[in-house]
Amino acid sequence: MAALSLTIMPLKGTAMRLLASLLGAALLAVAAPSASRAAETLRVGTECTYFPFNYRTDAGELAGYDVDVAREIGARIGADIAFVCQEWKGMIPALLAGKFDLIVASMSITTERQEKIDFSAPYRVSIGQFVAARDLNLTLFDADGALMPAALEGVRIGLERASTYESWLKAKAPGADVAYYDSNEAMYLDLKAGRVDAIMTNPMKAYLSFISKPDGAGFEVVGPQLEEEAYFGAGVGVGLRKGHDDLKARIDAALKAMTEDGALAEFGLRHFPFTIHPQAWKGAS
Amino acid sequence: MGALTGWLDEFAWGAFLILRVFLVAAAFTLVFGVVGAAARLSGGVWARLAGVYVTVFRGTPELLVLLLFYFGGAVTLTALARLADPGAGFVDIPPFWAGALAIALIAGAYATETFRGAFLGVAPGQIEAARALGLAPWAILLFVRLPQAWRIALPSLGNHLIGLMKDTALVSVIGLNEIMFTAKMATSVTGQPFTMFAAVAVIYLAFTTALSAALAAAERRARRHLAR
Numbered sequence: 001m002a003a004l005s006l007t008i009m010p011l012k013g014t015a016m017r018l019l020a021s022l023l024g025a026a027l028l029a030v031a032a033p034s035a036s037r038a039a040e041t042l043r044v045g046t047e048c049t050y051f052p053f054n055y056r057t058d059a060g061e062l063a064g065y066d067v068d069v070a071r072e073i074g075a076r077i078g079a080d081i082a083f084v085c086q087e088w089k090g091m092i093p094a095l096l097a098g099k100f101d102l103i104v105a106s107m108s109i110t111t112e113r114q115e116k117i118d119f120s121a122p123y124r125v126s127i128g129q130f131v132a133a134r135d136l137n138l139t140l141f142d143a144d145g146a147l148m149p150a151a152l153e154g155v156r157i158g159l160e161r162a163s164t165y166e167s168w169l170k171a172k173a174p175g176a177d178v179a180y181y182d183s184n185e186a187m188y189l190d191l192k193a194g195r196v197d198a199i200m201t202n203p204m205k206a207y208l209s210f211i212s213k214p215d216g217a218g219f220e221v222v223g224p225q226l227e228e229e230a231y232f233g234a235g236v237g238v239g240l241r242k243g244h245d246d247l248k249a250r251i252d253a254a255l256k257a258m259t260e261d262g263a264l265a266e267f268g269l270r271h272f273p274f275t276i277h278p279q280a281w282k283g284a285s
Numbered sequence: 286m287g288a289l290t291g292w293l294d295e296f297a298w299g300a301f302l303i304l305r306v307f308l309v310a311a312a313f314t315l316v317f318g319v320v321g322a323a324a325r326l327s328g329g330v331w332a333r334l335a336g337v338y339v340t341v342f343r344g345t346p347e348l349l350v351l352l353l354f355y356f357g358g359a360v361t362l363t364a365l366a367r368l369a370d371p372g373a374g375f376v377d378i379p380p381f382w383a384g385a386l387a388i389a390l391i392a393g394a395y396a397t398e399t400f401r402g403a404f405l406g407v408a409p410g411q412i413e414a415a416r417a418l419g420l421a422p423w424a425i426l427l428f429v430r431l432p433q434a435w436r437i438a439l440p441s442l443g444n445h446l447i448g449l450m451k452d453t454a455l456v457s458v459i460g461l462n463e464i465m466f467t468a469k470m471a472t473s474v475t476g477q478p479f480t481m482f483a484a485v486a487v488i489y490l491a492f493t494t495a496l497s498a499a500l501a502a503a504e505r506r507a508r509r510h511l512a513r
Binding site: 097 | 457
């Protein structure tokens with residue numbers, strides 16, 4: 001009997017320790033309030049998989065435009081920034097559940113999202129722009145930045161079917177010669193092949209998947225960045241839970257300063273040959 | 286393949302993570318399955334409760350349960366903590382435990398039915414024979430019913446465990462850096478999705494192959510007295 005109980009005891013001890021540590025973990029989870037109430041650490045949710053806006057390098061460092069913007073906001077409002085990698089699907093639920101305090105993840109400001117969360121003023125634009133071969137020397141806009149429909153004479157324009165760019169061009173130049181595409185890739189190929197003279201699209205996308213690649217050598221963005229909100233949307237903002245108007249005001253003040261002193265321009269130029277922030281401060285939404 | 290080299294350490298950590306999630310979840314799956322099956326077989330209110338458990342967790346998508354557990358759990362715990370202490374801060378559920386428990390609850394619902402079916406599948410003649418031999422009820426359970434039920438349950442339980450292994454690919458939605466997430470991060474920087482997702486497939490295949498071999502060995506052992 002003694003031998004038996006001896007062999008059982010250590011087993012029992014292990015089981016007890018396991019149970020105790022499980023209980024301990026559960027209690028710890030319940031007892032540990034997060035640091036958010038200490039106010040000066042802001043946890044920022046971002047995807048970590050959206051190059052070049054928020055991504056992780058193979059050295060494990062977070063980088064990208066969103067990351068730069070979030071860190072700079074932290075520096076300017078005097079808060080420490082802690083990033084949390086969160087898959088896109090769960091981004092808004094995670095914010096609402098308090099897993100982090102801000103979303104800085106290239107999230108476009110939409111009325112649908114504004115029903116659930118608040119947004120800062122935009123720190124990145126949603127824009128449209130023409131792309132064409134450099135040696136075509138297209139001039140489509142007058143000195144005030146308005147499209148000259150007459151300049152489109154004899155210029156075949158590639159557009160993604162049913163896109164915001166189509167609505168914009170139809171409104172501004174109803175008579176334009178347009179070819180429609182179902183995918184951006186087919187549109188780039190035809191631009192390269194000369195079947196269309198110019199395309200109108202999102203310049204960031206066009207730069208990342210075409211202009212910066214060998215296939216896109218000799219092509220560039222043409223004319224001004226078109227920021228009209230009615231067509232292209234309000235842009236990308238910092239998301240936060242409703243009811244934090246004070247924090248929102250501090251972030252908007254920081255973004256205003258960053259727009260005006262060139263910090264946003266510098267962050268954009270790290271990844272693109274053009275800036276990607278609103279050219280003029282539009283004020284908080 | 287050169288693009289992979291910088292990411293090998295990340296993949297290794299991700300693989301270690303899914304292994305840990307799997308081991309913890311598999312242990313809970315067995316517990317939920319055994320307790321659930323015992324409850325369903327017991328009759329009465331416990332059987333009805335276990336029936337609700339099976340219906341709910343077998344009938345909802347894994348992703349939904351995972352999100353409900355993680356986000357809903359944190360909100361609920363915070364609300365409860367504030368009931369006790371209005372000044373309480375945000376109460377979180379560690380994503381590892383939320384993830385492992387959520388997928389274990391689902392696999393456990395399936396395992397409940399597997400164990401119940403296996404227990405009922407032991408030939409009645411076996412039990413009658415045991416009674417005729419004068420075995421006590423506990424001895425019948427321990428030496429006659431359970432070993433045979435285990436043998437009947439194993440192939441189906443193996444399916445659930447392999448499914449559980451693959452469910453670990455879901456946990457990145459609650460912020461755990463498993464290998465699907467690693468692959469997405471690496472793809473975003475290198476622009477080579479095929480290489481990265483092929484690496485994920487190789488890792489999962491390695492794990493599921495090892496698991497299948499272990500299950501086959503367990504089946505051989507459970508049937509060793511039947512070998513010719």
